[in-house]
Amino acid sequence: MDEWEELKRWTAFDLQNAGFIRICDRDIDTDEADLKAFEAMLENSPSEQDLQRFLQDHPRILHPELTSHCRWVKPQQQFGSEFRPDFLTARIDSNPGVRWTLIELQRVDAGLFTQDKRQRTTEQFDEGLKQIIEWRDWIAENGDYARKPRVRNGLGLAGISHQADGLILIGRRGNISAEDRKRARNLTWPHHVEVHTYDWLADETRKTVAFWRSLAATEGCQECLSIRHLTHDKFGKPKRTRSS
Numbered sequence: 001m002d003e004w005e006e007l008k009r010w011t012a013f014d015l016q017n018a019g020f021i022r023i024c025d026r027d028i029d030t031d032e033a034d035l036k037a038f039e040a041m042l043e044n045s046p047s048e049q050d051l052q053r054f055l056q057d058h059p060r061i062l063h064p065e066l067t068s069h070c071r072w073v074k075p076q077q078q079f080g081s082e083f084r085p086d087f088l089t090a091r092i093d094s095n096p097g098v099r100w101t102l103i104e105l106q107r108v109d110a111g112l113f114t115q116d117k118r119q120r121t122t123e124q125f126d127e128g129l130k131q132i133i134e135w136r137d138w139i140a141e142n143g144d145y146a147r148k149p150r151v152r153n154g155l156g157l158a159g160i161s162h163q164a165d166g167l168i169l170i171g172r173r174g175n176i177s178a179e180d181r182k183r184a185r186n187l188t189w190p191h192h193v194e195v196h197t198y199d200w201l202a203d204e205t206r207k208t209v210a211f212w213r214s215l216a217a218t219e220g221c222q223e224c225l226s227i228r229h230l231t232h233d234k235f236g237k238p239k240r241t242r243s244s
Contacts, residue, residue, distance in 0.1 A: 011092050011158045014149050018156030020072040020090065023063050028212050034058040035205045042108060042172070042198055051105050051198075052086060061205055062087055062103065077155075079138045079146075085131075088157075098159035102135050104128045106170035108198055112180045125184065125195070128168035132193055136162040166193035173199040 012022070038061050041054055052075070055061055059073040072090040079085070087103040110124035139146055140162035148154020168188070176197060184195045 007097065008092050011098055014156045014158040015072045015090060017150040018074070020074045021059055023060055023071045023073060027060070028209055031060055031205055031209045034060050035202060035209065038205070039202050042202070046108055048105055048107055051108065055087065055105075059087075061201060062089060063205075063208070077157075079135060080142065083131075083135050083138055085135055090157075090160075100157070100160045100164035101167055102132050102164050103167045103169065104131045106168060108170075108172060109175070110171050111175055112171065112184045112195070121187070124170060125168070128170060128195075129188060129191065129193060132166035132168070133191060136164065136166075139164065163192070166191065168193060168195045169198055169201060170195065171197050173197045 015022070037058065038054065041050070046054070056075045059075075062073055063071045070092070072092075074088050075086065076084050077088040085102050086105040089101045089103065091099045093099050106124040106128045111122050112125045113119045113121055139160060143161060144154075146155045146157045146160050148156070149158075150156040166188075181195070188195055
């Protein structure tokens with residue numbers, strides 16, 4: 001087993017122990033069913049709590065990138081006694097090793113800027129950006145503890161750093177103009193935070209479904225295959241199996 005395969009196994013072990021759900025690209029039927037349910041829910045103006053519960057029950061919606069890698073998703077990861085991101089996602093990648101995203105949910109009926117003459121940022125937009133900055137600050141101060149495996153009394157967030165990506169989900173496309181989205185990007189770009197509507201999230205899932213449907217044949221996910229036979233020794237560490 002080469003070094004990259006070993007890294008994937010160790011990282012998968014840490015994430016499993018930390019309570020993350022692994023999601024594979026290739027489960028197209030589930031993606032389609034989740035997408036239909038998500039779009040139907042959006043039409044009923046759900047609350048933030050409704051959105052949180054739905055995405056916890058249908059985490060594949062938080063899996064929008066077209067790659068051959070799995071994603072790992074966990075809701076409400078505790079950062080100390082103060083902070084708890086709505087969702088934390090990870091992708092095992094050769095560069096930088098593990099790519100992390102901090103996800104903040106805001107109201108589905110919220111905008112980015114007020115509609116008065118001053119056109120200030122809305123309370124919901126400000127709160128979303130503030131949350132992600134505070135989570136990163138906590139990681140910067142507690143990185144060793146956050147990255148330490150659970151079997152060593154850490155959080156098991158392998159490779160996480162204060163440079164984790166940020167994503168704010170807020171509003172509907174019909175309520176946010178292209179000009180507002182452009183202005184928002186100018187504000188969040190220095191913080192390496194993306195801002196998207198819930199319609200964008202649905203569109204990304206639709207693209208994923210179409211992409212995999214377009215392939216004449218699909219092999220098994222290589223990441224799934226590489227960690228499928230992962231077992232652990234008596235000290236709780238991953239070990240090789242005969243099929244490796």
